[in-house]
Amino acid sequence: MTQEWTSEIWATIRPEEAAALHAAILAAHAQHDLERLVDLYAIAADSKEVEGDVDATCFFLTQAFVFALEAGVARAHELNRRLVAYGRAWPLE
Numbered sequence: 738m739t740q741e742w743t744s745e746i747w748a749t750i751r752p753e754e755a756a757a758l759h760a761a762i763l764a765a766h767a768q769h770d771l772e773r774l775v776d777l778y779a780i781a782a783d784s785k786e787v788e789g790d791v792d793a794t795c796f797f798l799t800q801a802f803v804f805a806l807e808a809g810v811a812r813a814h815e816l817n818r819r820l821v822a823y824g825r826a827w828p829l830e
Contacts, residue, residue, distance in 0.1 A: 750784040771808035775801050779816065795825045802826070 750758060758781060765773040782797035798820050805813035813829070820826035 750781075771804045772810060774804040775808060775810060775812055775816075778804065779812075782819075791823060795820060795823050798823075799825070 758777065762774065762777045762781075765777055778797045778801035782794050782801060785793040785797060798816055802813060802816040802820060805816055817826055817829045821828050
């Protein structure tokens, strides 16, 4: 069964879900689906944030942020604010 990933926040991701998320990210890259990549990387960031892994959180937030900028989606501002809160980016103007 294929895991359907939505933009809702996943508190924790079990190992089998992590594999499905990884596969979904690879598929979105293959399809050049930038908006989907924003959602998927944000889900990964949310999960790592719950785990308390700041470096992994910021890595995934950065990926989501870059794809949000490239796709021109408004969510880029939210992602930027989160990175700024971690001291990992400058605020967008």
